Structure formats: structure tokens, C-alpha cells
Amino acid sequence: MESVPVRCPVCRRDHAYITPVYPCPCGAPTAPRLLRGAPAERITHRTWNDDWVAVRCTVCGRRDQWPYPELCCPCGTVLRIPVRPLAASAPPPPGPSHIPLPRTAAHPRPAFRPMTIRTARDAVAAAALYLSWLGYREVVQARERPASRIDIRATGLISQVDTATTPTVVRDVECLWLNALNASVAGVLFSLAGYAPDARQRADGLGLPLFVMDLTGTPQPVNGPADELISTGA
Known part of the structure; x- marks a missing residue:
């Protein structure tokens, strides 16, 4: 899991943000690549299109839309964490078999299994x-x-x-x-x-x-x- 330092622009509190990991349908763990050094953006207005980011699996090459990385500061501010733009499409490695898996996000409390929000x-x-x-x-x-x-x-x-x-x-x-x-x-x-x-x-x-x-x-x-x-x- 990738970690980057994040400073809240409102209260100036520093955080260490670890990007969540999602299962690709092929079974490989997949996560957006964070952009180090770029300031976090305060979310004051949401649009459903802006809340998703394209992510490519490094194992099978599949491209999917995943929730944009976000962090909630204790001061109440919601921050969007910058990610690296997705590179041009590359051919998938030969031979991977896709096994459908439920799209659930990792959570530090294993007893809770969250569900992805799309609507x-x-x-x-x-x-x-x-x-x-x-x-x-x-x-x-x-x-x-x-x-x-x-x-x-x-x-x-x-x-x-x-x-x-x-x-x-x-x-x-x-x-x-x-x-x-x-x-x-x-x-x-x-x-x-x-x-x-x-x-x-x-x-x-x-x-x-x-x-x-x-x-x-x-x-x-x-x-x-x-x-x-x-x-x-x-």
C-alpha cells in the first residue's frame, strides 16, 4: 500500500494517507497511484463523474473506474488526494484468467465489509x-x-x-x-x-x-x- 503525506488546507493538520486497495476481477490487488508532492483538494461540491478515477491492473492490464481517493480530516474537511494520470493503454500480459470477485474496499476493521457507492x-x-x-x-x-x-x-x-x-x-x-x-x-x-x-x-x-x-x-x-x-x- 502506498502512503503519502497530506496537509489539510483548513486546519493545517498533517496526515499520512494510505490509499485503499481494491480487488480486480482477476483477483489482483489494485489501487490508484498517488501523486506525491501535490496538495490535496478540498471538496466543497461533488459531481458523480469527478468522484471516480481510472485505474489499470498491473497484473492483467484491465482498466476500471474506482472511487477517487479521499480523506476526512478531524476538522470536518473532506479532501481529494491527487493521483497520477493513467498512462496510455498497454496490452495485457498473456494468460491471465478473469475470476469475478465482489468489489469491496479494504478496511482497517476486518469485521466491517463496506459496499461501493455509485448512486x-x-x-x-x-x-x-x-x-x-x-x-x-x-x-x-x-x-x-x-x-x-x-x-x-x-x-x-x-x-x-x-x-x-x-x-x-x-x-x-x-x-x-x-x-x-x-x-x-x-x-x-x-x-x-x-x-x-x-x-x-x-x-x-x-x-x-x-x-x-x-x-x-x-x-x-x-x-x-x-x-x-x-x-x-x-
């Missing part, structure tokens, strides 16, 4: 999978998003998954917290584009766990309540 519905499914991994029971996804914007319900829990291309705002935090309070359950918020600073501050004050998800489907905690939830589980 907004995938994001909700990935969040539901993560909540089940945390120990919540009877996790159910809404077939169509209700007016309350509650995407997932479980025993003792409601959750919202913000798939917008801009950071989650404070209003979403307060609405989820009020809905959870009225139902006497806990609330958890997931976002694809991170959180506005006042939204994160408000969530900290309310004790509402915030997670950000990249397109590998791996939620990352961005505040203290989320860290505590991971430690204790449901």
Missing part, C-alpha cells in the same frame, strides 16, 4: 450496513424518502444520509436531532460532502454522531459522539 441509494444502503455492523437491530431503509428525511430506522435509532454535493448544513443537524428527540431514540447523521463548520459545532453541542462517507462506502467519524459510538456500539 444515492447505494449511500443509504452503505449507511444501513454500517449501522448493522455497529450492532443496531432491525435496520430498515425507507423505499422513498419521506418528508421527515429519515432514510433509515432501527431499534432505538433513526438516521439521515445526506447525498447532496454540498456540505451538510446546521438545519439538517437540528431537524434530525428534533425528530430523534420526539421519537425518544438516538440519531446518527451521514454525509457524502462533509459538514459546514456551524453544523459540526451544533452536532457537538447536541451530542449527535456525525459520519462522512467516501465512495468506498466506509464511514469515518468526524466528531466526539461518533468516536464514542464506534467504541461502544449500539
Whole structure:
């Protein structure tokens, strides 16, 4: 696995980013090649096309689209990690046999198996999978998003998954917290584009766990309540 130093342009915190590895259908581990020395880009607006990068397997030569490498800084900023452009096509090595394998991203906690996010519905499914991994029971996804914007319900829990291309705002935090309070359950918020600073501050004050998800489907905690939830589980 390749590692590069990354500095957050907002809080100036330094990170050591290790690129995730994905299984090619031939079975070989595959990962985007990181561009050393290039500054990370802050993500303030998402487009589905920009969230994918072409990667070629070094074993069989197959070219696929994989989620663009991203890092969530503890300050709440979501960063896109620069990658090297893909070189011109080369003929695949002779003789490799392709064995279809599920496209799941590697994760430092082996017990959790994330799912790749390609659509907004995938994001909700990935969040539901993560909540089940945390120990919540009877996790159910809404077939169509209700007016309350509650995407997932479980025993003792409601959750919202913000798939917008801009950071989650404070209003979403307060609405989820009020809905959870009225139902006497806990609330958890997931976002694809991170959180506005006042939204994160408000969530900290309310004790509402915030997670950000990249397109590998791996939620990352961005505040203290989320860290505590991971430690204790449901």
C-alpha cells in the first residue's frame, strides 16, 4: 500500500494517507497511484463523474473506474488526494484468467465489509450496513424518502444520509436531532460532502454522531459522539 503525506488546507493538520486497495476481477490487488508532492483538494461540491478515477491492473492490464481517493480530516474537511494520470493503454500480459470477485474496499476493521457507492441509494444502503455492523437491530431503509428525511430506522435509532454535493448544513443537524428527540431514540447523521463548520459545532453541542462517507462506502467519524459510538456500539 502506498502512503503519502497530506496537509489539510483548513486546519493545517498533517496526515499520512494510505490509499485503499481494491480487488480486480482477476483477483489482483489494485489501487490508484498517488501523486506525491501535490496538495490535496478540498471538496466543497461533488459531481458523480469527478468522484471516480481510472485505474489499470498491473497484473492483467484491465482498466476500471474506482472511487477517487479521499480523506476526512478531524476538522470536518473532506479532501481529494491527487493521483497520477493513467498512462496510455498497454496490452495485457498473456494468460491471465478473469475470476469475478465482489468489489469491496479494504478496511482497517476486518469485521466491517463496506459496499461501493455509485448512486444515492447505494449511500443509504452503505449507511444501513454500517449501522448493522455497529450492532443496531432491525435496520430498515425507507423505499422513498419521506418528508421527515429519515432514510433509515432501527431499534432505538433513526438516521439521515445526506447525498447532496454540498456540505451538510446546521438545519439538517437540528431537524434530525428534533425528530430523534420526539421519537425518544438516538440519531446518527451521514454525509457524502462533509459538514459546514456551524453544523459540526451544533452536532457537538447536541451530542449527535456525525459520519462522512467516501465512495468506498466506509464511514469515518468526524466528531466526539461518533468516536464514542464506534467504541461502544449500539
